[in-house]
Amino acid sequence: MNITELTVHELxxxxxxxxxxxxxxxxxxxxxxxxxxxxxxAFVTTYCDEAISKAKEIEEKVNSGEIKGELAGIPIGIxxxxxxxxxxxxxxxxxxxxxxxxxxxxxxxxxxxxxxxxLGKLNMDEFxxxxxxxxxxxxxxxxxxxxxxxxxxxxxxxxxxxxxGMVPWALGSDTGGSIRQPASFCGVVGLKPTYGxxxxxxxxxxxxxxxxxxxxxxxxxxxxxxxxxxTGHDEKDTTSENIEKVDYTKVLKNDVKGLRIGVPKEFYAExxxxxxxxxxxxxxxxxxxxxxxxxxFSLDVAKYSLASYYIIACAEASSNLGRFDGIRYxxxxxxxxxxxxxxxxxxxxxxxEEVKRRIMLGTxxxxxxxxDAYYKKAQQVRTLVRSEFNKAFEKYDVIITPTSPVxxxxxxxxxNNPLEMYLADICTVSVNxxxxxxxxIPCGVDSNGMPVGMQIIGNRFEExxxxxxxxxxxQATKFRDNYKPEFKGxxx
Amino acid sequence: MSRSDYEVVIxxxxxxxxxTKTKIFCSCPTEFGGDPNTHTCPVCMAMPGALPVLxxxxxxxxxxxxxxxxxxxxRDSKNDRKNYFYPDLPKSYQISQFDKxxxxxxxVEIEDDEGNLKxxxxxxxxxxxxxxxLNHNExxxxxxxxLNRAGVPLIETVSEPxxxxxxxxxNYLRKLKSIFEYIEVSDCKMQEGSLRADVNVSVxxxxxxxxxxxxxxxxxxxxxxVRAIEYEIDRQIDVIEDGGVIEQETLRWDDVSGRTFSMRxxxxxxxxxxxxDPDLVAIRLPEDYIEEIRKNLPELPESRKERYTSEYGxxxxxxxxxxxxxxxxxxxxxxxxxxxxxxxxxxxxxxxxSRILNxxxxxPEQIPFxxxxxxxxxELIEKGTIxxxxxxxxxxxxxxxPKDPEEIIKEKGWIxxxxxGAIKEVVMKILEANPQSVSDFKAGxxxxxxxxxxxxxxxxxxxxNPQMLNKMFLEELNK
Numbered sequence: 007m008n009i010t011e012l013t014v015h016e017l018x019x020x021x022x023x024x025x026x027x028x029x030x031x032x033x034x035x036x037x038x039x040x041x042x043x044x045x046x047x048a049f050v051t052t053y054c055d056e057a058i059s060k061a062k063e064i065e066e067k068v069n070s071g072e073i074k075g076e077l078a079g080i081p082i083g084i085x086x087x088x089x090x091x092x093x094x095x096x097x098x099x100x101x102x103x104x105x106x107x108x109x110x111x112x113x114x115x116x117x118x119x120x121x122x123x124x125l126g127k128l129n130m131d132e133f134x135x136x137x138x139x140x141x142x143x144x145x146x147x148x149x150x151x152x153x154x155x156x157x158x159x160x161x162x163x164x165x166x167x168x169x170x171g172m173v174p175w176a177l178g179s180d181t182g183g184s185i186r187q188p189a190s191f192c193g194v195v196g197l198k199p200t201y202g203x204x205x206x207x208x209x210x211x212x213x214x215x216x217x218x219x220x221x222x223x224x225x226x227x228x229x230x231x232x233x234x235x236x237t238g239h240d241e242k243d244t245t246s247e248n249i250e251k252v253d254y255t256k257v258l259k260n261d262v263k264g265l266r267i268g269v270p271k272e273f274y275a276e277x278x279x280x281x282x283x284x285x286x287x288x289x290x291x292x293x294x295x296x297x298x299x300x301x302x303f304s305l306d307v308a309k310y311s312l313a314s315y316y317i318i319a320c321a322e323a324s325s326n327l328g329r330f331d332g333i334r335y336x337x338x339x340x341x342x343x344x345x346x347x348x349x350x351x352x353x354x355x356x357x358x359e360e361v362k363r364r365i366m367l368g369t370x371x372x373x374x375x376x377x378d379a380y381y382k383k384a385q386q387v388r389t390l391v392r393s394e395f396n397k398a399f400e401k402y403d404v405i406i407t408p409t410s411p412v413x414x415x416x417x418x419x420x421x422n423n424p425l426e427m428y429l430a431d432i433c434t435v436s437v438n439x440x441x442x443x444x445x446x447i448p449c450g451v452d453s454n455g456m457p458v459g460m461q462i463i464g465n466r467f468e469e470x471x472x473x474x475x476x477x478x479x480x481q482a483t484k485f486r487d488n489y490k491p492e493f494k495g496x497x498x
Numbered sequence: 499m500s501r502s503d504y505e506v507v508i509x510x511x512x513x514x515x516x517x518t519k520t521k522i523f524c525s526c527p528t529e530f531g532g533d534p535n536t537h538t539c540p541v542c543m544a545m546p547g548a549l550p551v552l553x554x555x556x557x558x559x560x561x562x563x564x565x566x567x568x569x570x571x572x573r574d575s576k577n578d579r580k581n582y583f584y585p586d587l588p589k590s591y592q593i594s595q596f597d598k599x600x601x602x603x604x605x606v607e608i609e610d611d612e613g614n615l616k617x618x619x620x621x622x623x624x625x626x627x628x629x630x631x632l633n634h635n636e637x638x639x640x641x642x643x644x645l646n647r648a649g650v651p652l653i654e655t656v657s658e659p660x661x662x663x664x665x666x667x668x669n670y671l672r673k674l675k676s677i678f679e680y681i682e683v684s685d686c687k688m689q690e691g692s693l694r695a696d697v698n699v700s701v702x703x704x705x706x707x708x709x710x711x712x713x714x715x716x717x718x719x720x721x722x723x724v725r726a727i728e729y730e731i732d733r734q735i736d737v738i739e740d741g742g743v744i745e746q747e748t749l750r751w752d753d754v755s756g757r758t759f760s761m762r763x764x765x766x767x768x769x770x771x772x773x774x775d776p777d778l779v780a781i782r783l784p785e786d787y788i789e790e791i792r793k794n795l796p797e798l799p800e801s802r803k804e805r806y807t808s809e810y811g812x813x814x815x816x817x818x819x820x821x822x823x824x825x826x827x828x829x830x831x832x833x834x835x836x837x838x839x840x841x842x843x844x845x846x847x848x849x850x851x852s853r854i855l856n857x858x859x860x861x862p863e864q865i866p867f868x869x870x871x872x873x874x875x876x877e878l879i880e881k882g883t884i885x886x887x888x889x890x891x892x893x894x895x896x897x898x899x900p901k902d903p904e905e906i907i908k909e910k911g912w913i914x915x916x917x918x919g920a921i922k923e924v925v926m927k928i929l930e931a932n933p934q935s936v937s938d939f940k941a942g943x944x945x946x947x948x949x950x951x952x953x954x955x956x957x958x959x960x961x962x963n964p965q966m967l968n969k970m971f972l973e974e975l976n977k
Contacts, residue, residue: 087547088547089545089546089547095546095547097546102546107545108540108545109540109548206547207547207548208548209547210546211546211547213776214775214776214777215776241551242549242551243549243551244550244551244552244777244778244779245777245778245779322776324581324771325579325581325591325771325773328581328583328589328590328591329544329588329589329590330546331583331585331590333585333643334543334544334588335545345585349583369771372581372771372772373769373771374769374771377771377773381773
């Protein structure tokens with residue numbers, strides 16, 4: 007038995023049947039990290055020693071009956087923009103390279119309440135801005151399917167670590183596709199919850215009206231389990247919704263008969279890779295075969311989502327990142343003689359290029375004289391996008407698109423073309439703009455053996471519907487049984 | 499041309515710290531003082547990832563303030579971010595309200611320079627958070643940030659430019675202060691900075707458009723506000739008379755030199771990039787919520803004034819003076835409840851106590867003694883234990899060392915001598931020492947009696963009962 011190839015629900019069963027112990031599981035993951043991390047580079051910080059002693063402690067407490075809970079002792083990896091008390095939260099930025107968080111994010115408290123073990127903080131594009139994890143201030147992360155390729159981003163460390171078996175599951179965050187796109191590139195499952203389903207308290211804000219924390223897992227059942235842990239109303243986040251808790255593991259019916267699937271043709275048009283398109287068509291055919299009703303339709307306004315997204319996200323980011331000013335914590339320049347220079351040089355030296363680009367964009371669109379033409383207009387487009395989706399969900403239960411128009415590309419191949427990178431977010435951003443839930447699951451590999459991701463979008467708080475749709479497809483196609491990351495390429 | 503050829507236009511932006519127990523977006527205490535950075539948490543320190551949650555009490559207090567100043571309350575309001583960099587502003591933005599303030603279009607009534615009632619319009623009242631405080635060289639070299647005040651809730655009340663003199667500006671600010679104190683939304687302690695004003699001043703000739711205004715920020719005493727306005731009026735008129743132009747700018751008032759200084763810095767031309775705070779949901783107030791607050795609004799100065807004239811028979815003027823400050827008014831009511839002598843309490847408050855406040859440049863809320871102590875002093879006079887002359891000394895002492903007046907007079911040996919034997923002894927002594935006065939009196943000069951009583955009072959250091967002295971002198975002289 008290869009422990010690190012098991013899903014969490016399998017680990018849970020083996021813990022229950024005493025086939026495995028908490029220490030054995032943690033040890034296996036630590037060994038795997040020691041084996042693979044040098045190739046993949048998924049972590050910013052690892053807590054291997056701490057994890058092993060924590061595993062012993064939990065194991066004793068479980069044996070003595072002091073703690074219960076079927077997931078006690080399962081390891082996890084956490085994206086490095088989610089606060090864990092006493093641990094560094096770097097956001098993969100020089101700005102926060104040495105920042106130790108004084109508090110736990112709400113999701114961290116929820117993981118702790120389940121006695122999950124933190125294996126480490128995962129690499130990302132700096133402040134979650136990017137789609138390749140090449141914007142980490144520390145190092146790149148490589149795609150376990152092909153080490154010459156990017157893992158996607160910004161939660162590239164989370165997706166790569168899950169794909170490489172270095173963590174059984176992980177938390178990511180998604181502002182415009184940052185969970186779904188790396189999940190797609192790395193052949194794993196990633197879900198962006200409905201805006202307001204998961205508390206953002208303790209998630210370092212990129213764009214407050216778009217950010218959501220979500221699971222990145224090996225399969226859909228694990229995804230449902232991790233979603234169960236992290237959801238729930240939080241008084242510390244007024245944008246978190248007070249709705250009844252759902253047990254998402256109970257909604258996986260393995261049945262899509264009569265499921266109404268909408269296929270928006272704009273998502274399969276220009277710019278999409280032919281192989282990606284073909285895989286999606288196969289997947290949609292599979293759904294038909296499983297008894298779903300499929301219809302093509304037009305989601306015309308979606309094409310404006312990207313512009314609207316980059317205006318809103320950058321505007322909010324320009325304000326959210328103001329607090330990194332070199333005064334209270336984080337990087338401070340040594341090169342200053344007055345206050346203005348302290349601010350200017352700390353921020354100039356502490357932030358990377360992509361972050362600065364977005365702060366400048368955001369500052370510009372909020373400036374007096376430009377606000378109406380950009381920010382206000384973008385909000386109006388946002389309202390339109392929402393209402394278009396609302397209309398679509400009167401006819402369909404789910405909407406299926408590619409997660410990304412392309413598969414994982416080679417490291418360095420796009421890093422000089424920010425606009426091309428932005429365009430690659432076309433399939434995912436409208437979901438954030440509309441505040442909807444979206445899941446990415448693998449639907450095959452291309453001719454180079456790189457995974458292709460399918461995105462299933464649901465109506466607000468219809469996580470159950472998309473999870474069941476994803477689960478049913480997964481059970482019918484068994485991607486994990488057929489394909490495995492091979493760690494091709496890399497250092498010759 | 500002289501100053502009287504110009505009309506003065508003044509508008510005030512008044513910041514009042516709300517007296518909620520906790521801060522506006524977290525549950526840290528709002529208490530003034532404390533060791534630096536002890537009233538803080540991840541939210542008000544702006545730790546990465548921390549989120550604000552609006553304190554409902556802040557909305558309630560702001561609505562109260564709006565209702566008490568005749569404002570319309572917005573059913574639909576929101577919080578906006580005002581972005582700028584400064585070390586005392588930890589998030590690099592202040593959460594405030596931009597285009598949808600909670601309260602709009604109100605007014606308060608003040609007395610104008612001719613003594614007539616005048617409405618001063620209020621443009622808006624909005625809620626926002628206070629910034630922290632910079633300590634320059636207080637803890638060794640350099641500047642250090644104290645964030646205890648960061649996130650303390652404020653309401654900003656913006657007047658229309660309806661004020662026409664420094665005196666009117668003072669009256670307006672006193673009125674707002676009084677209202678906020680009455681409805682208990684702010685303790686309005688100017689010396690602690692919990693009430694401060696930005697003052698906008700311009701001058702123009704009647705019949706011409708308003709002049710260019712200058713702004714003086716963060717003024718926190720009535721005296722400096724009046725002085726600064728007077729100075730700024732003169733300065734602007736001088737500039738215009740000399741053929742110059744007034745520039746729109748922010749000025750700093752320096753209390754020591756008694757003049758304003760330009761704070762102009764071209765690079766500081768601020769664009770605050772206001773936008774709705776995406777971390778906070780919109781504020782929606784149901785009509786019945788507003789009505790509930792309206793119903794429970796405490797008694798305002800106007801209605802207290804009414805009561806003082808009708809119930810206690812005080813003059814309009816005295817009632818006005820007493821109710822101008824809630825502290826004064828509460829002291830009056832508290833003392834009166836105990837000694838049931840409204841005229842005496844009013845007299846003490848408006849004469850001796852007000853005189854001492856003036857001399858000490860203190861505000862009524864700084865009066866150190868309690869209503870009980872004041873009432874006790876008045877009762878001691880009524881009972882004849884002390885004279886009113888001693889009463890004045892007790893009041894002075896109460897300002898220095900507030901405690902039970904009975905204890906004060908005991909300690910100081912100020913108890914009135916009402917013992918017949920003792921009084922007689924003094925009377926005989928004075929008569930013996932002043933034969934001339936005795937014969938004057940007998941020759942029909944009644945004034946001589948006053949002199950003799952005065953001598954006796956002097957002899958007893960004001961402690962002899964004056965009525966008894968009078969009576970006994972007359973008895974002796976008429977023998």
